Amino acid sequence: MVRSTTNRRLHRLAIYALFSVVALYTLFPFYWMIASSLKSGQAIFDVTFLPDLKFNNYEAILSDGVFLRSLMNSLIVAASVVALSLGLAIAAAYALGRIEFRGRSPIMFLFLAVSMFPQIALLSGLFEMIRWLGLYNTLGSLIFAYMIFTLPFNIWVLTTFMRNLPRQIEEAAIMDGCSPLRIVRCIFLPMMGPALISTGLLAFIASWNEFLFALTFILTDENRTVPVAIALISGSSRYEFPYGAIMAASTIVTVPLIVLALLFQKYIVSGLTAGAVKG
């Protein structure tokens, strides 16, 4: 009896220890970023773990028109990618998940194959396409490019989800006089809420953080998105590297993602597992 309670305590202790290690490992970079952003001037080069709570880095970065502009650009790009890729993926998922036609699984695997190419392999071909479409140095180029990796994933997840919606509910809606469009809009979409939120959020994060395409397809400052803008932040002279400002900008950029993730937390889990387990 005594032995078993000590055992259980040790067991619990071990779990908490492991948990702390993992938490430290994943959260320390974020903490370091935030702490550094709150130090000013030379203090950033001292290895102290407590922040100074000086906000002049934030003042500097928030008064920088280019940074604010790039924040706006990122928001436009990410939101457009989410809206477009969800819209297209829903339509595709209805066709792939609910309608019988020849060549359905080859199409599904084609989508999967497309999403497997490394970004860098697509870069030059995509660049030509974007120039040909006249999208170079516009936000449209990024929206277009990001769809390439968000769409296959969204279609894949939403199709498996859509396929598992009960057939009789669809038939009930047909008997109730619904057109396919109304079935998708009024019956399927609300039932797919968790899947839509998790795929939408992942698309948002992917577009928000993307660097390579954003660096390649955009030429001028006023069209840049935030990851590239941060990388290009420079000091007053070539000998000064503004760590503080970069850390502050990085923190500002991370906040929307964290807010979104917390807001939709409970849907993300159920959406991802639904796709994963049933797929």
Added chain:
Amino acid sequence: MSGIDLINVVKRFGALTVIDGVNLEIAEGEFVVFVGPSGCGKSTLLRMIAGLEEISDGELRIAGSRMNETPPAKRNIAMVFQSYALYPHMNVERNLGFALETARLPATEIRERVVKAAKFLKIDHLLERRPAQLSGGQQQRVAIGRALVRQQKLFLFDEPLSNLDADLRMEMRVEIARIHREVKATTVYVTHDQMEAMTLADRIVVLKDGDIAQVGTPMELYERPANRFVASFIGSPRMNFLPGLLAREGEESVLSLSGRRHHLVAYDYAGDVTLGIRPEDLMLGGGDATLEAEVLLVEPLGGESLVHLNVGDGRSIVVKAQGKPDIRPGATTLVGWKHERAHVFDKEDRALLPGRA
């Protein structure tokens, strides 16, 4: 005006024929039950009437007009599904009103009809709830209500009670009978439960392997099954079957059964037959014809008992007896029946009628 005619209706899935030329007329206001074992095509036939399955061949008429190519929503049909198929994200009120909303009826009229249907089904206190917050019986009522609000002349039920437990099933059976009595819609009801079929139907259609085995009122099917399949499907416990030999001797036929000869009225048939007698038509101790049997098991059910008997050759039969008969397993008894309560089936399992082959 809202009868259904099925004219030589066929359903094929590739090379497989599931419905093989069904002819049936359903009168306006009639309650018809499709019954049969699983895989007999009863649900497929219902879904063809609904428009959820295409008709491969033949014609479906509703209220006299051809409906083969008409989309489900334009057939003026309301349907209740086995799984209820309620929309999980809508509350009861929206579930009930959804079809009317789709038809763009004014909100006040939708509300009026929904409330009326909800009161009728005694679910008016549940209008704000979501399906997940309802019991199985309440979900079933909502599913029926969703059909009711549309005020169609034609109702289809696809095994609506098979997801309910025994008590609720009885309650909802009574409820469905009441709805039909008051709404008077033409109703087609699919079930595999012969008891539901017997209690609800004006007419029962027994299906077997995609074809109609017999159509008739419940009592017709019970009293005069057209074949051995219907005889064994209708009635519980099942009809007992014993092999015999029928021979014509002058003005009467003689049935040889387990070494005994029974004089029957004349049949125009001679050869191997099967004698069918329902458990409730068998009597312990006497009758026009008797067999000797060994008691295997007595199952008291309260008001009546099921007595399992061995009648030789390893054949066992079941007798439904009143009360609890005073016999024990291992004892020998006489079991008998009245000739007019026995059914005779020929080699092809068709029922034989006196004087006719």
